[in-house]
Amino acid sequence: MDDIILRVKDICKYYPGVKALDGVNFEVKRGEVHAICGENGAGKSTFIKILTGANEPTSGTIEFNGKEYAKLTPKQSMELGISVIYQEFSLIPYLSVAENIFYGREIKKGIIRDIAAMEKQAKELCKEMGVDIDVHKRVCDLGIAYQQIVEILKAVSKKSEFIIMDEPTAPLTVKETAVFFKIIQKLKQDHVTIIFISHRLEEVFEICDRVSVFCDGKYIVSKDVQDITKKQLITYMVGRELSDDYPEPKRKIGETLLKVEHLKNKRVHDVSFELKKGEILGFGGLVGAGRTELVRAIYGADPIESGTITFNGKKYSPKSPADGLEAGIGLIPEDRKAQGCVLSLTIRENIVYSILKKISKVSVVQKKQEKEIVDQYIKELNVKTPSPEQLVKNLSGGNQQKVVLAKALATNCEILIFDEPTRGIDVGAKQEIYNLMCKLVEAGKSIIMISSEMPELIGMSDRIVVMSNGENAGELSKGEYDQTHLLEMASSKL
Incomplete structure (x- = not known):
């Protein structure tokens, strides 16, 4: 029997006039990279917020590491070892890279923050993950791509056993994405479980073990990545076939x-x-x-x-x-x-x-x-x-x-x-x-x-x-x- 780290049962989340999640049953195996795909509005973000304690489910249960919960608080989620990297950054702009990595968990000498110790550990973490970044720099002086990498380093530094990544490569270049994928492979070797949400479907096939599809707040299907094609995945997501071609406008270019x-x-x-x-x-x-x-x-x-x-x-x-x-x-x-x-x-x-x-x-x-x-x-x-x-x-x-x-x-x-x-x-x-x-x-x-x-x-x-x-x-x-x-x-x- 597969080692299941996360299992949700009949999770629902209702807002006035909207069923954000509607009876979702879903499970994730320990140590896998598991993609969640779906159109915008499919319920992916709501599902993440329920796992991290940001939202309470209307009904249903969450089972994590064999223990069942009616809901999670943000504190419980962190204590369970669940970290999340959102599309929107949660960095403090005027603090350094090192200070952001250890924000809320600062290393101290007595009551004084030990900046040197944090910078040393941040450098070691960068080296371990193959990232070239100046840990002394303020985050506001970094580009979007490097800010995303700092978010990743922050999650990795917490020694989380379950990391949720919501569109983590959206602002990254091809080269930076390759570095990021090496980080994921390293985490996988360390038996860290990853939920990977991305609209770049080629990434799903490159880095993930399994993929699940949500549509209109409902769980649709889970498949091993090797057992599904990109075209089949898109059909599950949108309920219809889409052309791979880009549309050609019918017009005459002028002056x-x-x-x-x-x-x-x-x-x-x-x-x-x-x-x-x-x-x-x-x-x-x-x-x-x-x-x-x-x-x-x-x-x-x-x-x-x-x-x-x-x-x-x-x-x-x-x-x-x-x-x-x-x-x-x-x-x-x-x-x-x-x-x-x-x-x-x-x-x-x-x-x-x-x-x-x-x-x-x-x-x-x-x-x-x-x-x-x-x-x-x-x-x-x-x-x-x-x-x-x-x-x-x-x-x-x-x-x-x-x-x-x-x-x-x-x-x-x-x-x-x-x-x-x-x-x-x-x-x-x-x-x-x-x-x-x-x-x-x-x-x-x-x-x-x-x-x-x-x-x-x-x-x-x-x-x-x-x-x-x-x-x-x-x-x-x-x-x-x-x-x-x-x-x-x-x-x-x-």
């Missing part, structure tokens, strides 16, 4: 709409490019290449030190995001929670946030017009919600991304900038976003797309500008795309 010449600021060094009407222009490069900083400058969120931008034949010099929106440029940022939407507001309030002036008369919002706009985008983007009055913080990651999209689309911008548009989003939602992008360019809009997913970048872009260390590293047209060449270009200025 140059946006021209950027020799743009510079603290993170961008002499970048020039052109965007044509009806085009999807992809930006490739490694994490830290300056792609996000470039588009933030164009949008008006970051300062421009020198260079010129011409938009619709006129000089364009944005000083704030309001200038970008006023000119007709919208940004869907990489960090949807921190920059894309206001989590404490409703779906309705977020969608109309940037167009309140346009839908108001004498400073009074026209409710009929507001309702029409909100209902239109909830329907068009297939936002899963019981009501437009649902708080955005209560939505799944994929549906939060759709609200960010709706907010940008409501402004009716000519240029839409998508920064990592499908990060942390399931395969079904990805298809919806790809189809939406095609509809936008067919309607005459132009798109700038930053993506660290090579197949997405190649599959969706009409041209690709590659950046390296804040500079142009080259440009490729369709027919010239090659993953190896793209990676070489992305590394050329390092």
